[in-house]
Amino acid sequence: MNTSAKFLALAIGSALMASSVQASTQEDDARQLARAAAVEAAKASGKEDKVSYEEPARSYFNWGGIVRPDGKIVSVRDGSVAASMGVQPGDELLKVNGNPVSGNSLKEMLAPFDNLQHGDSFTVTVGRDGTEHQFSGEAKATVIPGWRLEVDVAMEEQQVGTTEGEGCGRISVFFTPPVTRDYYPAFIDSVDGETVRVQNPNLVVSAGEHTIGVHELIEDPSVRRRKSLATEKEFQLTVEPDTTYYIAAHFIREKRFDRVNQGYWEPIVWKVTEQECTVE
Structure with a gap:
């Protein structure tokens, strides 16, 4: 598959991923984006009558707390795992499972959450009003269904x-x-x-x-x-x-x-x- 086809195939995946986590009207827009991207990718890939793309099912864990690079938690989403644990906006994230969080980027700081699987128990330690507080929770994964898309290039x-x-x-x-x-x-x-x-x-x-x-x-x-x-x-x-x-x-x-x-x-x-x- 050439570079254009690869790029547009990624657009398909991004659009379908968005459709699984957004509201219903946004789902419709995402499906149309995926379909349009698939057609263009199919045309770019050669002269085959049909071109197929597919992705397996995947899952990810979204803790629900929005954290700044300095560790301050600026927002906690209602109904999230972070909210159920008792974490509050203004807290400072200090540790995950007893290990200090640190790094040169926000990605490094939040890396410990990436290793959690659905059902895993974990703890976070936050700083609040000059004292440390430890909270326990359970990871809940969001599943992105697998998909297969077949495009008729001869259309x-x-x-x-x-x-x-x-x-x-x-x-x-x-x-x-x-x-x-x-x-x-x-x-x-x-x-x-x-x-x-x-x-x-x-x-x-x-x-x-x-x-x-x-x-x-x-x-x-x-x-x-x-x-x-x-x-x-x-x-x-x-x-x-x-x-x-x-x-x-x-x-x-x-x-x-x-x-x-x-x-x-x-x-x-x-x-x-x-x-x-x-x-x-």
């Missing part, structure tokens, strides 16, 4: 209609929309009456007004479809040059029993980005 854009002299933009269902907002995947069935039936990536269209036909791919146990009546839903979209519009299906929960008219969902644009568009 290409599809041009719909003519774009000569008008500039172009894209409509896309490539990124997974944030389910936390009741946005679900969809596929594009038609553009201006032309059947395309695209479930993966990007369509290049001319700048201007378009009629987009969309089918929903909502996965929710409360949805009871009448498949014989499942038809595309159309909406109007004004495409600006060098702009990408990401399409999703918005699940309207209060209308989940409206099956005949498909009132339980509507097609939406959930994300818009600037991206240069040229026609080869």
Whole structure:
């Protein structure tokens, strides 16, 4: 794997690691970053049809106290191991398991915590109001799940209609929309009456007004479809040059029993980005 691919593969790992420890909206952003990085890394790695990346499960211990290089504890996170031990902001970290903490950097000072495994008992000694206090605790590891990501490098854009002299933009269902907002995947069935039936990536269209036909791919146990009546839903979209519009299906929960008219969902644009568009 060349240097660009290695760098972007690291971006995948960083993004997926972030998704495991942040709030749900940040998880969605991290997944999209990981997927975009994977595509670029795959393109950089050669001419293979598919490229895979994977990382095993890992764990780490976060004590919960933020320590300055001089040993002063400036903050203690609520609910952390440090908080449960009784450590307070303003304390000075002196020892871990009876061994004095010292070093030329914060990394060296906190190195004793790196050797703790899940379930290990340990003690910290802090200075407070001129006296030493020793506290006991148990390490609790945070697990980062393993992951595997496979990218189809052969995936290409599809041009719909003519774009000569008008500039172009894209409509896309490539990124997974944030389910936390009741946005679900969809596929594009038609553009201006032309059947395309695209479930993966990007369509290049001319700048201007378009009629987009969309089918929903909502996965929710409360949805009871009448498949014989499942038809595309159309909406109007004004495409600006060098702009990408990401399409999703918005699940309207209060209308989940409206099956005949498909009132339980509507097609939406959930994300818009600037991206240069040229026609080869």
